[in-house]
Amino acid sequence: MKNKTFINAFFLILLITxxxxxxxxxxxxxxxxxxxxxxxxxxxxxxxxxxxxxPETIEKLDKTKKENGYIIETYKEYEIYRDKDGKVTKEEPTGHEDTLKYYDYSKDKDQ
Known part of the structure; x- marks a missing residue:
């Protein structure tokens, strides 16, 4: 048994090398x-x-609602075009939306 363990350890070291x-x-x-x-x-x-x-892409908060003890936030992605001075010249929605859903802990404090 000891000999078999030695052989296995030797082959493992050989493989790692x-x-x-x-x-x-x-x-x-x-x-x-x-x-x-x-x-x-x-x-x-x-x-x-x-x-x-x-364009630079950013996400803006579109709407927030409370539903079944959760807060659901919807973000829309916009392409923002800027001029040389950094002022926003044009803002276009891309049609991409992200939704965050998280538990509303504020209702637990009220109880």
């Missing part, structure tokens, strides 16, 4: 990818500003 090798940058799977800690990574900062014609 093999998986760690496969996930390392030096394995045969990753041989096509260059890996060097001596060379710096070259990146360019992103300086592009969003286009003025690109």
């Amino acid at each position: 093999f998986v760690a090798y496969l996930e390392s940058p030096y394995s045969f799977i990753n041989k096509d990818y260059a890996y060097s800690t001596e060379e710096p990574v070259l990146t360019q900062p992103v300086t592009a500003k969003p286009d003025e014609n690109t």
Whole structure:
């Protein structure tokens, strides 16, 4: 019994070692990818500003109602277009709605 446990533990360690090798940058799977800690990574900062014609999407509370001890809130999504100064020029509904339903704890305080 002790010998069988030793063999199982040995194969488990062997399997973990093999998986760690496969996930390392030096394995045969990753041989096509260059890996060097001596060379710096070259990146360019992103300086592009969003286009003025690109809408921003926000959700606004449309209605709230109480029903069977719950508060149900309905939110509608809108596309908002802004000018250069950040003022809202156009606001269009997208037709997307989200509904939140949560328990009304305020009625428990009244009792």
